Amino acid sequence: MPAVTTAARAHADDLADFVAASPSSFHAAAEVARRLTEAGFSTLSEDDAWPAQPGGRHLVVRDGAVLAWVVPATASPTTPVRVFGAHSDSPAFKLKPRPTTGRLGWLQAGVEIYGGPLLTSWLDRELRLAGRLVLDDGTSVLAATGPLLRLPQLAIHLDREANDHLALDKQTQTQPVWGLGAPESADLLAELAREAGVDAARIRGYDVVTADAARGAVFGADDVFFAAGRLDDLASVHAGLVALERAADGFDAEHIAMLAVFDHEEIGSATRSGAAGPFLADVLERVRIGLGGDRDEALRALAASWCVSSDVGHSVHPNYAHKHDPVVQPVLGSGPILKINANQRYATDAAGAAAWNGWCDAAGVHSQEFVSHNGVPCGSTIGPITATRLGLRTVDVGIPILSMHSARELAGVSDLHDLAAVAEEYFRR
Incomplete structure (x- = not known):
């Protein structure tokens, strides 16, 4: 296997920064917007008029989702679009109403399960809280704590068979501790309000989840591994972001390059900011209107367009080889x-497949195939949803990882860099 390059290592370090800045979907969308704004993109509001001419770099944020695009100066009403799609959410625990709970002298957080986390992986880790707070005047502010919570595991002395059958009760054994005292004299939301610099009494609503507090790290022989929380799917979001940052400079392609980051993939995507919602269709229509296109021209443009849906997939696991296809083993x-x-x-x-392999060849990147074992059900992505909603030609790709849906997932350093390289080629080609 080739050695990890300096560029790949730098990409992993940048991804570690990105994950640390993106503990929730709302933070991820804001971080994408911040970086692209620094790269010369203008932020549009959905309730304002949008530019009505070719050229330009723009982005729009809807809750925990963000779309960003570059329009060539030569664009016409039938110019196709190249969408690189990913998602900003990850399995976690989400704060319930009245989240300050506890008993027996412990302060605990009332949470419910978001998506399909690998529950035991969240044990004995320092966790953050992160998300958005909506205030009494309707404004929304982002909030994130440092290490605050922990799900302490029961000692082996008190459950001698724990190594044989550890399974957590989803109600009684997943409520993390965050302090000591009586719950009636504490306020978990006040911890978030303090971090956001607002008065806790002004909070009228919140969407807050847990995230692993540990920073992403490169390790292993020859620095081949990268571990972090939320690689599903911040690895793809980051790859698309880096690719768009680079492709935007001197952009002269015959298509519109677009990064589409959706929320709520882990719970089915059926929300206003999810891939099954109207966000992408709304933005594509408004971009087309700005180019002077009618419905016939919009449909012609879509027919010539592509979507690359990027999400993580399973690497073959050396300890569980029987769970994978016996031949196709990325x-x-x-x-x-x-x-x-x-x-x-x-x-x-x-x-x-042909198109993807062509983009990989052009980028000088080797690609692997992934297919599930016939006896193991296959998950899904935003790809089929996007293809069904818009009729876009769509291909599903990603990087192989281990420990999918764990609090801390494992990727290959070179794969992360290679995905961004192919995404940049896809945007430019």
Whole structure:
């Protein structure tokens, strides 16, 4: 296996910064917007008029989702679009109403399970709280704590069979501790309000989740591994962001380059900021109107467009090889993956596979294929949703990882860099 390059290591370090700045979907969207603003993108509001001419770099944020695009100066009403899609949310625990709880001298957080986390992986880790607070005047502010909570595991002395059958009760054994005292004299939301610099009494609503407090790290022989929370799917968000930052300079392609980061993929995408909602369709329509296009021209543009749906997939696991296809076995460090499923749980077809392999060849990147074991159900992505909603030709890709849906997932350093390289080629080509 080739050595990890200096560029790949720098990319991993940048990803560690990005993950640390993005403990919730709302923070991820804000961080994408911040970085692209520094790269010369202008932020548009959905309730304002948008520019009505070719050229320009723009972005719009809707809750925990963000779309950003570059329009070539030569764009016309039938100019196609290249969408690189990913999602900003990850499995976690989400604060319930009246979240300050506790008993027996302990302060605890009332949480419910968001998505499908690997529950035991959250034990004995320092956790953050992060999300948005909506105040009494309707404004929304981001808030994030440092290490604050922990789900302490029961000692082996009190459950001698824990190594044989550890399973957590989703109600009684997933409520983290965050302090000592009586719950009636404490206020968990006040901790978030303090971090956001607002009065806790002004909070009227909140969307707050947990995140691993540990920073992402490179490790292993020859620095081949990268571990962090929320790699599903911040690894793809970051790859698309880096690619768009780079492609935007001197952009002269014959298509519009667009990064689409959706929220709520882990719970089905059926929200106003999810891939099954109207966000992408709304923005594409407004961009087309700005180019002077009518419905016929918009449909012609879509017919020539592409969506690359990027999400993580499973690397073959050395301790559980029987859970994987016996022939198609992607592994960390051998390149990004092309995701294939006969029942279209992934949107890849022959045309999409050919296109993806062409972009990889042009970028000088080796790609692997991924397909599930016939006896293990296959997950899905935003790919089939986007293809169904808009009729976009769509291909599902990503990077191979281990420990998917763990509080801290494992990726290959070179794969992270290679995915961004292919995404940049896709935007430019």
